[in-house]
Amino acid sequence: MKLSELGPEFKTEVMSHKEAEGLNLCFACGTCTAGCPIHEIFYEYDPRKLAKMVKLGMREEVLASPYIWYCTTCRNCEQRCPQNVKFFDILNVLKNMAAKEGYAPHSWIEQTKQIMKNGIIFSITEELKEKRRALSLPALKYNGERAKKILKLTGIDKVKDQGKA
Amino acid sequence: MPAEKEKRIGVFICHCGKNIAGGLNIRDLVESSKQVKGVSFVAENKFSCSEDGQQDIQKAIHEQKLDRVVVAACSPSLHLMTFQRCGEKAGIEPQFVDLVDIRKWTMHGSPQKTNPEEAFEQSKSLIELAVKRMRLKRLIPMAEIKAEHSILVIGGGVAGLEAGLDLADKGYNVYIVERLPTIGGKMALLYKVFPTNDCAPCILAPKTAYANIHPHITLLTNSEVKSVSGHVGNFNVNILQNPRYVDLDKCTGCGECVEKCPIKVKDEVFSAGLGERKAIYIPYDQSIPKKAVIDAENCLYFQKGVCRLCEKQCPTDAINFDQKANSVEIKVGAIIAATGFDEYDPSPKSEYGYGRYSNVITQFQLARLLDIDGPTNGQLLRPSDGKEPKRIVMIQCVGSRDEKANPYCSNICCMYALKHAQIIKEMVLPKAEIFICFIDMRTVGKGFEEYYRRTRELGVLFIRARPSEIVQNTETKNLSMKVDDPEIGRLLKLDADLVVLSCATVPSSGTQELSQILGVKLDGYGFFKEMHPKLRPVETNVRGIYICGSAQGPKDIPDSIVQAKAAASCADSELRKSKIKIPQSLVRTSQLKKGDK
Numbered sequence: 019m020k021l022s023e024l025g026p027e028f029k030t031e032v033m034s035h036k037e038a039e040g041l042n043l044c045f046a047c048g049t050c051t052a053g054c055p056i057h058e059i060f061y062e063y064d065p066r067k068l069a070k071m072v073k074l075g076m077r078e079e080v081l082a083s084p085y086i087w088y089c090t091t092c093r094n095c096e097q098r099c100p101q102n103v104k105f106f107d108i109l110n111v112l113k114n115m116a117a118k119e120g121y122a123p124h125s126w127i128e129q130t131k132q133i134m135k136n137g138i139i140f141s142i143t144e145e146l147k148e149k150r151r152a153l154s155l156p157a158l159k160y161n162g163e164r165a166k167k168i169l170k171l172t173g174i175d176k177v178k179d180q181g182k183a
Numbered sequence: 184m185p186a187e188k189e190k191r192i193g194v195f196i197c198h199c200g201k202n203i204a205g206g207l208n209i210r211d212l213v214e215s216s217k218q219v220k221g222v223s224f225v226a227e228n229k230f231s232c233s234e235d236g237q238q239d240i241q242k243a244i245h246e247q248k249l250d251r252v253v254v255a256a257c258s259p260s261l262h263l264m265t266f267q268r269c270g271e272k273a274g275i276e277p278q279f280v281d282l283v284d285i286r287k288w289t290m291h292g293s294p295q296k297t298n299p300e301e302a303f304e305q306s307k308s309l310i311e312l313a314v315k316r317m318r319l320k321r322l323i324p325m326a327e328i329k330a331e332h333s334i335l336v337i338g339g340g341v342a343g344l345e346a347g348l349d350l351a352d353k354g355y356n357v358y359i360v361e362r363l364p365t366i367g368g369k370m371a372l373l374y375k376v377f378p379t380n381d382c383a384p385c386i387l388a389p390k391t392a393y394a395n396i397h398p399h400i401t402l403l404t405n406s407e408v409k410s411v412s413g414h415v416g417n418f419n420v421n422i423l424q425n426p427r428y429v430d431l432d433k434c435t436g437c438g439e440c441v442e443k444c445p446i447k448v449k450d451e452v453f454s455a456g457l458g459e460r461k462a463i464y465i466p467y468d469q470s471i472p473k474k475a476v477i478d479a480e481n482c483l484y485f486q487k488g489v490c491r492l493c494e495k496q497c498p499t500d501a502i503n504f505d506q507k508a509n510s511v512e513i514k515v516g517a518i519i520a521a522t523g524f525d526e527y528d529p530s531p532k533s534e535y536g537y538g539r540y541s542n543v544i545t546q547f548q549l550a551r552l553l554d555i556d557g558p559t560n561g562q563l564l565r566p567s568d569g570k571e572p573k574r575i576v577m578i579q580c581v582g583s584r585d586e587k588a589n590p591y592c593s594n595i596c597c598m599y600a601l602k603h604a605q606i607i608k609e610m611v612l613p614k615a616e617i618f619i620c621f622i623d624m625r626t627v628g629k630g631f632e633e634y635y636r637r638t639r640e641l642g643v644l645f646i647r648a649r650p651s652e653i654v655q656n657t658e659t660k661n662l663s664m665k666v667d668d669p670e671i672g673r674l675l676k677l678d679a680d681l682v683v684l685s686c687a688t689v690p691s692s693g694t695q696e697l698s699q700i701l702g703v704k705l706d707g708y709g710f711f712k713e714m715h716p717k718l719r720p721v722e723t724n725v726r727g728i729y730i731c732g733s734a735q736g737p738k739d740i741p742d743s744i745v746q747a748k749a750a751a752s753c754a755d756s757e758l759r760k761s762k763i764k765i766p767q768s769l770v771r772t773s774q775l776k777k778g779d780k
């Protein structure tokens with residue numbers, strides 16, 4: 019990997035978002051990584067490493083990484099960070115950038131669509147409806163209209179699907 | 184009243200090379216200063232403090248017949264004295280020379296640096312104010328007082344002892360006030376000390392023992408400073424001697440009372456909560472003075488009115504249940520605060536479980552466990568079941584370098600972790616596995632890098648990462664944690680029998696109150712603040728009061744000793760002049776007795 023082929027402006031771009039300002043303060047203690055439940059399963063997902071990759075300007079590799087979408091949003095990383103680096107917020111900046119550049123994963127787009135349609139993340143199947151009838155439970159009345167309005171305001175409906183791009 | 188003669192004030196604006204000249208328009212500042220009421224002369228200097236600069240100022244004083252001077256340059260704590268001396272040589276009374284700091288607005292790296300326009304405006308108004316001050320200022324008459332040839336040292340740790348002994352050897356009468364029943368501070372409880380692994384009490388003993396018999400030293404243990412008034416050369420100090428309930432002159436330290444006392448309590452201070460002591464106790468074998476003391480809060484007689492077994496047992500009739508707190512008034516010429524540090528209580532870092540998991544301990548506790556004269560006689564046993572730990576994990580920077588606790592580096596923790604790892608490997612449990620989880624290993628000091636190397640040689644393993652949390656097995660009380668080792672790129676699951684936290688060094692409890700009593704400022708972390716971090720490290724904002732050792736900031740023993748000697752030297756420089764010049768007004772205040780205002 020040649021440093022001269024990487025883009026230092028990537029870091030500047032990320033850090034231009036207020037919530038990512040603390041990135042430079044990371045001193046690589048690894049506390050975030052050790053407490054990350056995703057890292058435990060997918061070694062490739064590593065907050066400490068991601069912080070360094072952004073600093074070095076590894077734009078492609080960071081934004082195209084499928085792992086940045088695996089975060090459980092538990093916020094363990096920033097809870098335990100001794101330098102007050104808000105890694106969870108930095109990750110959101112990265113995900114927004116990735117989405118804009120067409121790296122949003124297919125499953126994620128599908129989930130969004132689902133919410134816009136029904137207002138909930140899982141689909142209401144015939145099987146589910148049948149089960150509820152058998153238990154004499156009222157029929158589900160889901161409507162995604164309100165969620166759709168909100169989500170549209172965020173521009174999420176225009177995010178390109180990586181799977182089909 | 185006859186009209187006062189108009190003052191002739193000279194203003195000298197310094198470029199400080201490009202430090203000031205690079206950040207604001209000096210020409211404009213010269214012009215605006217000329218307009219200020221009372222100013223008769225304005226000049227600029229490239230470096231006012233240089234020989235040339237000072238000569239220019241002196242020349243202008245003579246030629247322009249100036250009688251007051253304002254220098255606009257850098258910080259008064261750095262250079263006010265320089266310009267006062269410079270003016271004095273040209274015949275101007277030092278009180279009529281003022282220095283204002285305009286460099287802070289312009290110098291690269293200064294926290295107050297601002298844009299040229301703002302810097303100009305701020306500097307302009309600082310100069311205006313200083314000129315006004317000088318124009319209106321009357322001479323404060325100075326008085327010459329005779330300085331007391333005595334010193335108060337607060338804190339009987341290694342720093343306070345060193346400063347006290349230095350001054351006592353120079354002939355000063357030294358009072359050492361220690362709030363515990365024994366002098367010696369933390370060092371007495373460390374077992375061994377890096378980087379030589381000398382026996383700590385053995386190398387401390389020459390100092391404690393000498394302080395005990397020194398003809399010029401008075402030790403006041405179990406005592407606290409209650410109030411201080413006066414000024415350099417002449418401080419009045421009120422000290423409260425808490426009762427020991429044991430007559431110091433009669434007690435021989437035989438310990439017979441201790442043996443008979445039926446009450447056992449946890450020894451929080453001298454065994455770090457890992458051992459027990461009696462209600463009447465002698466802190467440890469090398470205590471100075473080696474005399475018993477009754478802890479009234481736990482004593483049966485004081486709590487329930489019964490027992491007095493110790494009294495019956497004592498062969499010299501030393502026990503005295505009627506002893507009262509004693510108030511002592513002393514006069515001293517200078518004061519040295521050497522109140523040391525406390526180990527940070529890591530309970531707020533709840534992810535590491537200190538206080539909840541019995542096998543998570545601090546390094547100071549480990550030091551007590553390793554001490555052959557400590558609560559376990561040097562056996563390293565886990566608190567939960569008294570078994571020898573097979574795997575020990577140490578975690579560095581707990582509460583240090585942490586924006587959520589103490590942002591600073593505590594300076595000594597890398598070295599004491601290495602020390603304890605060495606002691607365990609070499610002398611206590613050679614088979615134990617030791618892991619040290621660290622962020623940076625800081626071994627700066629003579630012989631320190633070699634010490635790190637030696638620790639690696641002994642097979643201690645280092646992991647450049649920290650765990651996020653510790654989990655305890657509720658049955659076995661074993662501990663486990665995950666650490667991401669960046670060298671091999673794997674997440675390690677570490678199981679440990681014992682975890683030791685290398686906790687931050689924080690100001691000792693009571694520092695805040697003492698700072699109020701002394702009028703000495705604290706820094707942002709609560710340590711005593713020095714006059715200048717580089718150039719005047721042991722002086723304070725109060726003339727005649729000095730600081731040394733870990734009361735000024737985290738420090739090891741060698742650095743504490745160096746500072747102690749520096750503080751002693753400062754006190755000596757001030758007091759060895761037979762007469763001290765101070766403003767007359769202060770003398771009168773100090774001679775008022777408490778109560779009459």
Ligand SMILES: Cc1cc2nc3c(=O)[nH]c(=O)nc-3n(C[C@H](O)[C@H](O)[C@H](O)COP(=O)(O)OP(=O)(O)OC[C@H]3O[C@@H](n4cnc5c(N)ncnc54)[C@H](O)[C@@H]3O)c2cc1C
Pocket residue numbers: 337338339340341342343360361362363366367368369370373375376377378406407408521522523524525526546547550595599602691692693694697731732733734738739740741743
């Ligand atoms: C676990 C551990 C291991 C260490 N190992 C080493 C080592 O191997 N080598 C090394 O060089 N350094 C070591 N250190 C550091 C060493 O302990 C300090 O450098 C040293 O103790 C500083 O001395 P001091 O006199 O400034 O403070 P202290 O030792 O803290 O002494 C201060 C004294 O002042 C007293 N006091 C406090 N407040 C008041 C008050 N208001 N009134 C009256 N008295 C008061 C205290 O009771 C105490 O006796 C270690 C520290 C720790 C925590």
Ligand code: SF4
Pocket residue numbers: 043044045046047048049050051065066069095098099100101102103105
């Ligand atoms: S915990 Fe904070 S300082 Fe440590 S590696 Fe993670 S982001 Fe960096």
Ligand code: SF4
Pocket residue numbers: 440443444445446461462463477478481482483484485489490491492493494
């Ligand atoms: S009187 Fe108090 S100190 Fe003395 S033996 Fe009884 S309990 Fe112990």
